[in-house]
Every structure is written in structure tokens, then in C-alpha cells.
Amino acid sequence: MPARSPIDSRALRQALGCFPTGVTIVTAPAGDGAFVGLTVNSFNSLSLDPPLILWSLATRSSSRRAFESAGHFAVNVLADDQVALSQRFSSQRPDKFDDLVVHAGLGGAPLIEGCSAHIECRTQSAQVEGDHVLFIGRVERVRSSGRPPLVFVGGRYRGLGAELG
Ligand SMILES: Cc1cc2nc3c(=O)[nH]c(=O)nc-3n(C[C@H](O)[C@H](O)[C@H](O)COP(=O)(O)O)c2cc1C
Numbered sequence: 001m002p003a004r005s006p007i008d009s010r011a012l013r014q015a016l017g018c019f020p021t022g023v024t025i026v027t028a029p030a031g032d033g034a035f036v037g038l039t040v041n042s043f044n045s046l047s048l049d050p051p052l053i054l055w056s057l058a059t060r061s062s063s064r065r066a067f068e069s070a071g072h073f074a075v076n077v078l079a080d081d082q083v084a085l086s087q088r089f090s091s092q093r094p095d096k097f098d099d100l101v102v103h104a105g106l107g108g109a110p111l112i113e114g115c116s117a118h119i120e121c122r123t124q125s126a127q128v129e130g131d132h133v134l135f136i137g138r139v140e141r142v143r144s145s146g147r148p149p150l151v152f153v154g155g156r157y158r159g160l161g162a163e164l165g
Helices: 009-016 064-070 084-091
Strands: 024-031 034-041 044-047 054-059 072-077 101-104 110-112 118-131 132-144 152-154 156-158
Touching: 024 054, 024 064, 024 084, 024 110, 034 064, 034 084, 034 110, 034 152, 054 064, 054 118, 064 072, 064 118, 064 132, 072 110
Parallel strands: none
Antiparallel strands: 024 034, 024 072, 044 054, 054 132, 072 118, 101 110, 118 132, 152 156
16 A cells, blocks of 8 residues: 555645646547547646657546557647637547647647647657656647737636736
């Protein structure tokens, strides 16, 4: 039996929620022209040379097998007018891509229109750590649109505040 963590999970969530993040939808092809995608804020930069990024996926995710076998994924960095998309892709609904305009990215990973940025990656590694699979991606193509990004903090969506420095 693994030792129980002395950290209270509510306190952990609250503390982690004090750290503002952007909001992304990570997508991949799922075979037969289908796609998988989910809202992700565990995305972060890892290395500039070579260009590497990371994100983590809950081991219980219905998309886990597709992400592990896809070979490529795309990080769609959401703009501040895309809250509805974030809500759609953080749900369990099977029709997340219905009526959505997407473009084919590298390796067949779909790119969503209207985002702040697209970061297209080849999967470098995927390893289980705790209750998540840690994905590391080698960046193969990037594009930024200049649209202001969506922010997530304290469990709520925000826009960028005033510049302070
Ligand atoms: C702002 C936000 C960030 C999230 N970040 C992650 C994340 O980094 N990893 C993850 O596995 N789930 C994350 N989730 C939860 C998933 O989006 C959600 O569980 C989704 O239904 C999973 O899709 P699936 O059914 O395809 O696994 C996040 C949800 C929200 C609202």
C-alpha cells in the first residue's frame, strides 16, 4: 500500500489555484478521421534548445490511448473570447468537435481557429507520474496570432489585467 500523502487535497488545489495559467486545448488524431481534445492548463515550456514543452493528462482520461498512440499533438492556446470552447472541451461530451472549424496540423492533429497560438509537436515521451501521464513534446511548428490569451486563476476565467512592469 502506498503511504498516504500528508497534504490535504483541498489545500493543495487552493494553493495551486493561486498560480495563474493560460488555457489550452490539446488535440490529436484518433484514427478514421476522428479527433480527441481536452482543456489543459498543465501546459508549460520545458526547453528552448531543443524546443520542448510538457503537459499532463489524467490517467483516467477517455482520450489517453489516442494521445499515447498518436505520435503528434497540437497545443491550441485559447484567446480571451474562447471561454465557451474551454468549457466544451472540459466536458465529457463525445461531440466536442461538432460544428468546429479546424485545420489539419502536423501528424493530423487538428488546429482550432481563432486561438492566440498554435504549438505543433511530435510526442517525445509519455510517462505515468502519479495520477497523470506526463507528455513531453518536441516542437515542430509554431504560430502566434496576436489575440490576447485567456487566463485561468482561482478556478475562474479572466482576461489579462493591466501591465505592471
Ligand atoms: C481550466 C482547466 C484546465 C484543465 N487542465 C487539465 C489538464 O492539464 N490535464 C487534464 O488531464 N485535465 C485537465 N482538465 C480537465 C479536463 O479538461 C476534463 O476532465 C475533460 O473532460 C477531459 O476530457 P476526456 O474526457 O477526453 O478525458 C482541465 C479543465 C479545466 C476547466
